[in-house]
Amino acid sequence: MPGKLRVLHVVRRYAPLLGGTERLVRDLAHEARRRGHAVRVVTLRRDVVGVVPGELSARWDDDGVEVIRLPGAGNRRLAVTFRPDRLGRAIRDADVVHLHDLRFGFVLGSLFATGLRRPVLLHTHGLIFHTPWAGSLKRLAVRGLFGPLLRIAGARIIAGSDPDRDALVELAPYLAPRTHTFENAIDLSRVQSITRSPEAGLVVLLGRVAPSKGIGDALRALSRVRVPWHLEIAGPIEPGEGARLEAVATRLGIADRVALAGPYDDGAEATYLSRAAVSIFPSPGEGFGLALLEAMAAGVPVIANRIPAHASLLGPPLAAQLVRFDDPEEVARGIEAQLTLTPEVSVEIARLGRARAERFGIGRLADQIDGLYAELGLR
Known part of the structure; x- marks a missing residue:
């Protein structure tokens, strides 16, 4: 297993907000913490989906996982932060950056990580194809924006399932060599x-x-x-x-x-x-x-x-x-x-x-990610 790393997760919503992605990111963060890594999560202060009103605290210690919540706005389809500088600082201070949502933090996160020469891992989580709404536009976005950014960043892609991998590689075939199918997992x-x-x-x-x-x-x-x-x-x-x-x-x-x-x-x-x-x-x-x-x-x-x-x-x-x-x-x-x-x-x-x-236990996924860290030369 790699030595202690500074691991950053960037995700639109995080605990105490509920959802599949939220659960996976939290379980993965805590498993990495148990393995000795220093883990941060950058997310938004507001629930842009609109389920939980008001603002959450700007910082939270989630049992050893440092959570930084940024001001921002958006909805279930797109969200932005008003403090990109703080996202940039978090990426600067990390050894490896995990991006979890094409709808929040992906463009800025990819650009910051590229400029700062930080390795990027994108977790697919269904990409942006959860509903048929604007399907043609979404495919165009993957072909013309998200795929090229992943290529420029030299990102590794962690597809949570074979369907996710197939959907991405169909639209951006040049990403196939960098795409790994690590089935999603949780703490069971x-x-x-x-x-x-x-x-x-x-x-x-x-x-x-x-x-x-x-x-x-x-x-x-x-x-x-x-x-x-x-x-x-x-x-x-x-x-x-x-x-x-x-x-x-x-x-x-x-x-x-x-x-x-x-x-x-x-x-x-x-x-x-x-x-x-x-x-x-x-x-x-x-x-x-x-x-x-x-x-x-x-x-x-x-x-x-x-x-x-x-x-x-x-x-x-x-x-x-x-x-x-x-x-x-x-x-x-x-x-x-x-x-x-x-x-x-x-x-x-x-x-x-x-x-x-x-x-689908979280230990298996954490082992696979640690193996990827080693492959990337992270020590």
Whole structure:
């Protein structure tokens, strides 16, 4: 393993804000800290997605990880900082720079790192293709801006999945030799220790509540489920999305069986995963699917949208858990099947999920990144 390094992560949102990227970056930062590296995170003081109002503190000691929050503005599609000089200083003081979002800090971070001769690692996290919105423009941006900047910076790219790698290399083939597929990972210990006590008929949907997450499709499918069920949706709710989903549930005649619980902490997440008879993942676009991974590691039966990221996670042993959420009848059949499992089948699905999740532990990803540090000559 390389010696002690000054490691910088640049990310749009960070704890205590919730999300898959936020969880991965935090777990990776803490794992690097445990390995003796000095770790900093540069992020924004405001939640540009709009879930958490107001400003967070300018600095935070996150159990040994130094968090620097910069003033800035933006939305879910693009964010900027008003203090690029402070980003530049953080890059100057680092031995290696991890960039986690093309929508924040990437252009400035790449340019600063190039000028200061700091090695750059870009984590893809689905790139910018989480939704079909402005797809042609996004592809043009990768071809004409992001790809060339990565080339100029001599960056190494850490693709969190094969679909991420394929999407990038298709648009910027010259980056193929510098692109490494290191499947995303998290600290699984939090969820592996959960004792399961499932409630009959309880369907759980965890994660950010946003228009891009396909929750309306899940409601339409649930309205067709012919066995008893009730749904609990938990996660930070984007402005206006709660009211929209309540209206959809009312129109479908299922409002009395749907509860929107709002944000949750680690303790509440453990309770949801303990109680869930099945956990569902309707998102039509994910770079990886960390909430799905957590459910698998906890031994929860799952139904997930048939997208490349989910398929990569579940693998052949659990391919039957994939359905097309744009087909409500197919989803309804899948949920019904999970809600009526025999105890023996339920135990086997839990075993398969836990076994599959093991390959996505944070230690494996940290080992791969330490190997990349060594390859880059960082000591």
